[in-house]
Amino acid sequence: MKFSGINLLDELGKSELAELRAAFHERSFVKDHIIYTPEAEDDLVFVISKGRVRIYLAYGDKEFTLAILNPGDLYATHADCYIQAFDDTTLLLAGVKEVKTVMARVPLFTRTMVRVLGHILRNSFSIIGDLAFKDIRDRLLSYILVEADTHGTKLEDGGVELRFDLTIEQLSLLMGATRQTVSTLLNNLERDGLIKKTGRGRYCIPDMDELSRQADKNAA
Known part of the structure; x- marks a missing residue:
């Protein structure tokens, strides 16, 4: 970034x-x-x-x-x-x-x-x-959205590929959370189909609009 x-x-x-x-x-x-x-x-x-x-x-x-x-x-x-x-x-x-x-x-x-x-x-x-003013999940969603919009690679199927270039420990420092909490949140986002891990530090966001709606819903 x-x-x-x-x-x-x-x-x-x-x-x-x-x-x-x-x-x-x-x-x-x-x-x-x-x-x-x-x-x-x-x-x-x-x-x-x-x-x-x-x-x-x-x-x-x-x-x-x-x-x-x-x-x-x-x-x-x-x-x-x-x-x-x-x-x-x-x-x-x-x-x-x-x-x-x-x-x-x-x-x-x-x-x-x-x-x-x-x-x-x-x-x-x-x-x-x-x-x-935001909880950890909201901060993580906001971070993913900004990074994907700024540095993500658009895919042919409409998704966006994102590389964090951060370890989970480093990402947790950035979020102000524990490593376990950030790891759990990423797993939950993957379980919900909002992101998909494709490699070490690499994720695919199938639907940016849906991820944005989730972030807006949490902020409301």
Whole structure:
């Protein structure tokens, strides 16, 4: 899933942004490593170069995932969230001061960053709303619908093929639920004929309209 819809790796590859790209340095992290915590004093901006990053809040033993960032997405370490390597990950890191200095001279990147931050803010509010007002089944249905509509492959029979590219554990983190709960819900959706598992992390949605009606019925 492309989180922001704008790939900053492509932007940083442009010749007119060479000065800005030079401000970033690479650093790699192994899967599941906590890259930054809310207590970290580093004031950095980073772009995901490889792998994926999970942004989440933690209160006691509960975790609430706000986003899974992909290559080309951007975030900052001063957002008071935990930042975790979802896979083996490489980041392009730069100090906020250095980035600000260069951005003042490169309006193209400034406009791009504003759009990215707007996407992130809108998505964060959407996820927080889902966590607050929807039960786990509703959140899962909404996620499947958005992913299928955005990244699914239409089939000749009218269905849609979807690849999560997430393990059940990772999906459960995204849903704010236990692995067992998400696994049970997926089995129930398959039993009801709303989805059909076709491989590891791969599903077919026979009827998108029916899946959407189920989501609307639950929301009512």
